Amino acid sequence: MPNSMNLSLGPLLYYWPQATIQRFYAAACTWPVERVYLGEVVCSRRHEMRLGDWVDIAGTLQAAGKTVVLSSQALLESGGDLIALRKLAQAGYLIEANDPGAVKVAADAGLPFVAGPHLNIYSGATLDWYVGLGACRWVPPVEISRDTLNAVRAESQHTVPIEIFAHGHLPLAWSARCFTARHYDRNKDRCEFVCLEHPDGMVMRTREQQPFLRLNGIQTQSAACHSLWNLLPQLRDAGVSTLRISPQARHTGEWVNAWHAALQGESVQPDVAQWQPEGLVNGYWFGQPGITCQEAKT
Amino acid sequence: MALPELVCPAGSLAALEQAIEHGADAVYVGFKDPTNARNFAGLNFTDAQLARGIALAHRMGRKVLIAINTYMQAGRVPQWYAAVDRAADAGADAVILADMGLLAYAQRRHPQLRLHLSVQGSATNAEAINLAHQHFGIQRVVLPRVLTLAQVAQVAQNTPVEIEVFGFGSLCVMAEGRCALSSYATGESPNTHGVCSPASHVQWLQQQDVLSARLNQILIDRFAPGEAAGYPTLCKGRFEVGGSIYYALEEPTSLNTLSVLPELLRIGVAAIKVEGRQRSPVYTAQVTRVLRAALDAAGRDDYAVDPAWMAQLTAVSEGNQETLGAYHRPWR
Secondary structure, three states: OOOOOEEEEOOOOOOOOHHHHHHHHHHHOOOOOOEEEEOOOOOOOOOOOOHHHHHHHHHHHHHOOOEEEEEOOOOOOOHHHHHHHHHHHOOOOEEEEOOHHHHHHHHHOOOOEEEOOOOOOOOHHHHHHHHHHOEEEEOOOOOOOHHHHHHHHHHOOOOOOEEEEEEEEEEEEEEOOOHHHHHOOOOHHHOOOHHHHOEOEEEEEOOOOOEEEEEEOOEEEEEEEEEOOOOHHHHHHOOEEEEEEOOOOOOHHHHHHHHHHHHOOOOOOOOHHHHOOOOEEOHHHHOOOOOOOOOOOO | OOOOEEEEEOOOHHHHHHHHHOOOOEEEEOEOOOOOOOOOOOOOEOHHHHHHHHHHHHHOOOEEEEEEOOOOOOOOHHHHHHHHHHHHHHOOOEEEEOOHHHHHHHHHHOOOOOEEEOHHHOOOOHHHHHHHHHHHOOOEEEOOOOOOHHHHHHHHHOOOOEEEEEEEEEOOOEEEEEEOHHHHHHOOOHHHHOOOOOHHHEEEEEEOOEEEEEEOOEEEEEEOOOOOOOOOOHHHOOEEEOOEEEOOOOOOOEEEOHHHHHHHHHHOOOEEEEOOOOOOHHHHHHHHHHHHHHHHHHOOOOOOOOHHHHHHHHHOOHHHOEEOHHHOHHHO
16 A cells, blocks of 8 residues: 555653653664654653753654654743743754744744644644744644544645644643642642653543543543554545654554554554553544544545 | 723623623623634624624723634634624624634734734743734733743733733633543534533433433533532543542632732733623622722722622632632642
8 A cells, every 4th residue: 555654753741760761762763753752741840851861862863764853841831931942942953832932932033843733723724824934744633533634734725744643642631730749639849750650641530430531740631542543544535644653651662563564554453452451542533522432434 | 000901701791781780891702603612502692782782881981802712613714704804893892812813814804903812822921922912913811720920920021912810710720722621522622612511411310319410421420419519511520540539630619819819910910801601690790790899999008808709709609619720829
């Protein structure tokens, strides 16, 4: 099957020890991903990795032939956050803007940027406005449907590459409050970095034990893993260039290899029961509630 | 000291009349469609109602602001453009917009129209606000309810744009414009449909003594006899995390800033906003009256929160509970 789609590794959303992060990206150097997004996007208190540490990893990945992008924090609240943002933009790599503030910093410096999934672009007119400021690639909001995506493409005057959140726990919401610290009855300022104990976040279940959401610091995710697995023909028809895989504590490499094999037209069967025991969902793609799973009609 | 404008919600002409009668400087409203973030059945304004509301407000020297603050959905963009045109034609004093593409249209098509950046625009920092100021000349921003007072002050010092903050009402625990929890559960979110935890997806079920509240089949909470059962907004239910059942995200509670009004005045905010276009005209009247009295008093040196104000606000608060939210650091 001919295919021009490729794979990316999205920014790490969890808080892992530095050595774990370094091992993860050392392995990623050998994975069949075209691009890798680095940096802390969730919480400014997460300091296992400083900008210099990310830049070191960026160099290694670039030497391994990967395109490297530095992702901005999604919720910028303090003067310190903005100082960190400006340093990120000046680090010598393409940046992913996850906040209009990051767009301003990039545009003022004349730098192109990836329009990240948190910029809220749902129409061609809005995409075109960001392209006019330097957006060179678009990651649609996670809740976008195939139909809306196709309509954006029909409306847009530009053809920037589209990168879709294809696999991982969905980053659904952001707050000033840290829900992980709240679980431990700690203030956010005195969280003791308890996120380190939850490398895939904490599952939040309903009172009848249905896994619903996943607490990851100030971010709330889907408990289930969103996956557009088995939908490659539809993704190709929708003009998608890149499939983003969001790092998880386990089996990310296996998933990357499975997706890559599928892109090569090979018949592969991922071990979902083992790799993603919380189950897969894909409703957003079909314009349905994100928590639902539709049968892929290929 | 110049007092900030008091900006009050109206989901109907009756609520708008109450807001004006009880001292709102400005009233904000929306159209009966998904172009605004309170797109609820039975709520909002037709063009005729809007014309009457604006005529009344202007006669009384007050303003009407029109919220068109959801995100334009591809394939239906003309609906959002038309909403801006209707607002301009009706003589609105400002439109409250979130989508950069829509701001661009409004500025291009109606250069005289005053633009406010909605809370749904998620502008939590000066750079984001200044981006919209630089390109569209926005004159005011409504800050998301995620900043501490110190952070509000810092933002205000670093932008020429007027600052509007929430003073009272139901509390979003998530950064506005950055929450897709509702569409994850129901397919409809504030960004895409102007709704959160829509009533059309709510199911109540009484079984023996227990009352269950579900959102699209998902159990948001259940209530024992005698427990107050609130609307199942999905972030305000009780859930199980790590073996304990509790309000994992947020208690049903309302934001109440009466105790920090003098600090908000010192920071120099231009407007204090009351949440609640989905609430009744009685709510609008009650809250407007209290906030008017409190704001007038907050400009004086001997300001103290009147216990009667607190009692009146608590009576209309979600879950009869109140918080300072993110303004108060320990909440975070």
